[in-house]
């Protein structure tokens with residue numbers, strides 16, 4: 316199989332800036348019973364890589380505490396949630412027919428074995444991730460996409476961004492013909508939300524920054540609203556009847572200003588807080604209109620199954636903004652933080 320004993324990996328041993336990313340030579344992990352060893356061919360970056368490295372998630376009761384999304388990180392930790400690669404070994408007693416298959420890894424660690432389980436951990440955060448030549452994962456989290464027309468780079472862009480987008484769209488119960496509002500539209504999750512909501516027959520209003528408006532429209536948005544200008548005015552004009560579902564990774568003032576723009580029975584799905592986590596809202600606008608605010612963390616196993624189907628049928632076309640060698644992980648994260656690109660950044664171990 317040609318698996319060497321050591322591998323190159325990029326890991327963090329503490330929270331901090333890009334300088335805490337260290338390129339190291341470590342032992343190739345051994346797959347335990349029920350696990351497989353995957354040779355990583357592509358690993359995509361996500362905003363969570365930055366927040367995990369910085370410790371930017373806070374803790375209940377202490378919003379400025381240095382923390383991973385589920386609490387303290389067990390250092391040293393190899394980052395990277397989004398892996399595409401090939402299975403090179405399986406743990407004792409495992410199904411050897413998996414060896415050689417091209418796979419996409421579901422990075423979630425779930426709270427139970429059921430199809431609607433909640434994600435309570437993430438590869439690259441609660442277990443070692445894919446900023447490395449090899450990674451292990453439980454066999455049930457490894458999905459065979461050998462025959463997908465998508466490239467390995469494209470497959471690597473799917474788990475977190477498209478998984479999160481599918482989770483939001485499913486939890487928000489987006490239906491054909493409904494009007495949806497997408498924030499952070501030029502980002503990884505935002506572009507995925509536009510593509511999937513559009514494919515489901517929704518009318519998509521996307522909020523983005525000035526220079527990326529063309530790219531967001533190209534992804535399928537019916538209208539693009541400029542977040543540098545009066546947003547509520549633009550939303551009212553684009554959707555005079557109101558919004559059915561907001562798919563929001565920005566939150567902050569957008570929630571307070573936007574909630575009154577929901578239609579009767581509307582849903583406001585939040586999966587990020589780039590614009591601020593301390594949100595105030597007029598609660599009357601919620602109960603008087605049977606509106607719902609829905610928190611959405613990643614995806615369930617059922618949502619990930621839908622994503623694997625999309626990948627196999629290539630019903631989505633992920634956009635790659637740039638690729639980097641593993642040794643340039645810090646430079647790639649710096650580029651992600653600048654947010655001047657459109658699409659996903661991918662590392663090649």
Ligand SMILES: NC(=O)c1ccc[n+]([C@@H]2O[C@H](COP(=O)([O-])OP(=O)(O)OC[C@H]3O[C@@H](n4cnc5c(N)ncnc54)[C@H](OP(=O)(O)O)[C@@H]3O)[C@@H](O)[C@H]2O)c1
Nearest residue numbers: 362479499501502503504523524564586587588590612613
């Ligand atoms: N809940 C979950 O399971 C989950 C999973 C994945 C990601 N997330 C969260 O979702 C968010 C987006 O993730 P991502 O990977 O898509 O990030 P990303 O690729 O960096 O994209 C974020 C986009 O949001 C916009 N934006 C950035 N800062 C903003 C601000 N202060 N105010 C308004 N808009 C801003 C930018 O678009 P424009 O310049 O075009 O406006 C940017 O392209 C992050 O907060 C991330 O932590 C949550």
